[in-house]
Every structure is written in C-alpha cells, then in structure tokens.
Amino acid sequence: MASRGTANPALRRVAERLAPWLLPLTVLAVWELAAGVGWLSARVLPAPSDIALAFWTTLLDGSLPHHVAVSAGRAAQGLLIGGGLGFALGFLNGALKPAETLLDSTLQMLRNVPHLAIIPMVILWFGIGEEAKIFLVSIGVLFPIYLNTFHGIRSVDRGLVEMGRVYGLGTAALYARVILPGALPSILLGLRYALGIMWLTLIVAETISASSGIGYMTMNAREFLQTDLVLLGIIVYALLGKLADTATRWLERRALAWNPSFHTALESAT
C-alpha cells in the first residue's frame, strides 16, 4: 500500500488514461478467444479479427467506400431537402402569426404520424428507387428542425427585439442581427435531433429496399450468412452517426462562441 502512494505520477496518469479501456479490451479478447476456440459459432458472432479482415477486404475491393458514399449521399440529400423545408416552415410560422394559424395544427398532426409507418405507401409511390429513401429521410428530419426553428424564433427575448426597433433596425436587419442569432441555439439542437433520425431512417429504408448502400450491404451479407459483413455494417453506421454528432458539436461551438457555457468548452478544447 505504501509503495502505491509513492508510485511514479507519470505512470499513474497513464494508468488512469487506460483504465476506461480495460473492460472493452477484455471483452474483445474474451470474444476473440471464444471464437477461436470454437465456443462461439461464426454464424452467431464472428471473431473481431474476422470483422477487421472483412473491413480490410471490402476496403481494398472498393465496395465499402462505394456503399458508404451512396448512403452518405442519400443522407445529405434528405437532410438538405427536409431540413430546408423544416427551417423555411419554422421561420415562416415563427415570424408570421397568420401562417402559424394556417399551418401549425396541420404540421402538428402530420408530426404524429410515425414516418416509418408510411414505407408501404412510399414504395407504391416511388418504387424502390432513390426517391423513396430520400423522401423518407426528408420527412424524418423535417419535423425536429421545424419545431425547433419555430420555437427558437418565438422564444427570442422580446426586450432585445424592442431594443432593435428603438435603435433603428429595419425588418431585414432585425432578423439578421437579433432574431435569427437568438434562435440559433434552438435550431442547432433541432439539427442534432434530425441527424439521429436521419441515420435511423436510412438504415430502415436501405434494409427494406435498396441495391446499394450500407443497409443493402448488410442485408445482402445476411442472405449469405456473412455475419462479419453484417457487423461491419452496424459498426460503420455507428461511426457515421458519431461523425455527424461531432460535426454538429463543432458547429455549435463555433456559432455559439458568445455563450458563456461554450466558452469553457472552447478553452478546454484548445
């Protein structure tokens, strides 16, 4: 016990860094061992090394980059269309009371329809082409961005708006310098929700009907019992989701640098 207290502080810091990784690494090692010895059938769960191998081979033959690019493209198009619409509607309804009266209750009703439940209709309308998947993603991301833009614009401090008017800002300047910056934290929160829904929708849409994309890759692999490829697909989805989340966090820190709660985040990051 006495020797531990006087242990090298550098060594202790390394140990503290490594400690959180201990459990996952142990699980991986046991998993690998179990698969190698034959306790785990490859049909149930392939060894981690097999997944790594699958990653390597699909990377080299170009199929993995191709499927990732196709999926990311669909996600981006859906986000652009649905997010753009959601922002435009939220802005319109937040800014103009008559627009809210006219549109908001309809949008609230539509919001309560689970968008994945309309997949059969979507397939009837668009077949299994690209449009079906982009449509589903658009519908999925529209509502969180609509709601948060609307709410953000409505909850801008009225005192600041009055100040802007007293100090001579016209309507355009008032929106550019007071209302939109005030709504931005809420809009970005909506974007983060939307990104989660975007990947989820894409996974479902791609596993139901597709001839490319990660969802297609995993469903195809399932047909041939290539569990290593299935797991690889799941991991890629997780990484893409994490990547999108990190990108939004970065965006938040840049755009909301004025907010004291982000100051500390920036300072600790640099």
Place this chain on the structure above:
Amino acid sequence: MSAFAQALRRLPLTVSRPFPASPAAATGGHAVIERARPLPLVLDGVVKEFAGRRVLDGIDLRIPAGQFVAVVGRSGGGKSTLMRLIVGLDRPTAGRVLVDSRPVSGLRPDVRLLFQDPRLLPWQRVAGNVGIARGPGWRERALAALDDVGLAGRGDDWPAVLSGGQRQRVALARALVSNPGLLLLDEPFGALDALTRQEMHGLLRRIRDEHGFGAILITHDVAEAVALADRVLVLREGRVALDLDIGRPGERPDALAADFETRILKEV
C-alpha cells in the same frame, strides 16, 4: 438621509477614477465629441388609456432644449408609458407629443432610450452592440463612444464577461453613438449596487455636460433625481403632482438638496 448614505454619494469622485476625469482625456485624442443639437419637448394634454384604464390623465409639459428632467413616482404611476410615448413606441389616446416642435410619428435617431436592463445582444461583441445600427464608419464611432464611457479597449469583448455596471455603460455608449438631442433613461441604474450607481451618476453628469443633450430620467429614487436633474416632476395617478425647478446639480449647496428631497418625498 443618513450620514452613511451621504458619504456613499461622494465616494466615487474621491476613491476611484473609472472613467477619464477631463473631457480632453475622454476623447483619447482621436475622436472629437460632436455637440448634439438639443431638442425641446412639449406635451399637450396627453392622455393614454389601456383597455379603458387611464394611465396618463392630461399631461401638459414644456421642457426646453437641453434640460435634465427627472420624473419620480410610484410604480404604476404612468412613468414608463410617458417614456414610450415620447420615444414613439406608443401613440397617445388624446393630446399631442411634440419633439423639436413636430409631432412624434415614430422612432427617430436623435431621440434615444436607455432601458432598465442593458439589453445587449449576447452574440455581438461590445463594439458590435454599440454600433448596432451599422452605417458607414460605425466601428470607429462605436469605439469612440466606448472611449467616452470609460470602456476603451473593451470593444472586442463579449457582453457576457462584463459586470452589470459595464454593461449599462455599453448601453449608454450605444445611445450616444447616434449623437442624440434627447436621451430618455428608464430607471437605468435601478439594478446596480450603490457604488456602481454613484459611478454611473458621475459618468452621466460628465457626458451630459460634454454633449449638451436634453435628458428625461425616470426613477423611484428621489436622491438620484436630485443628484442628476435640473428639474423634478412627480407623477401621481397619471397627473403631474409637483413640478420643481432645482437648478443644476453641483451648483447648489448640499443642505438645499436635502430640502428638495423632503419636499419631493412628501408628494410621491
């Protein structure tokens, strides 16, 4: 007024010099203070009702250009309503408000309002807040105005890092940047601690002497009214209950100020 309060009132002039004491130092040598054209204000039988409730009940006032008037009264006495009519945010139910001999028809750049809270945009840096209306050369003008209120070199800070007093100074700079002829102050120092408030009083007096604008200060603090204004109005139940000329602050003995305070307090 207690001896302690008397001492507090004199403190900032002797203890600290948070802002440059002389006009020459205030300009920092690069910005020439333009003297504003002070604007006269006339209220003619002004009545304001909200949903049938009469908040202002026939106000008649002649305020010469450049006069510093304090309006004292209890809350709900119609002080803020009066302010909103003068600045053009509201219209009177009856009667006329004339700024510079013309009826108030809307907001104008040479009449500025300082709110109770600073109302700074947290997402704009200090200079961006002062130059909120932009226009050519806004940044230089904003920095000069910041210099003027003793915040030289703080233009690139975020409002979040400033103290309450500093924020209200930024708000004052924002009002000064358009060179107002009439400055309205709606209890701007109410949320500040006693020492900071004294500093702000000194600052406001100096700036008013330099710029020469007329000012109307709403306050519920009678001592503040006497310390800053040339004339004190007491507003009670929508009417002017007392209209007292007290002369320029600093040009009257302290005993007289105490006498004024008692007379005003009786009417509030």
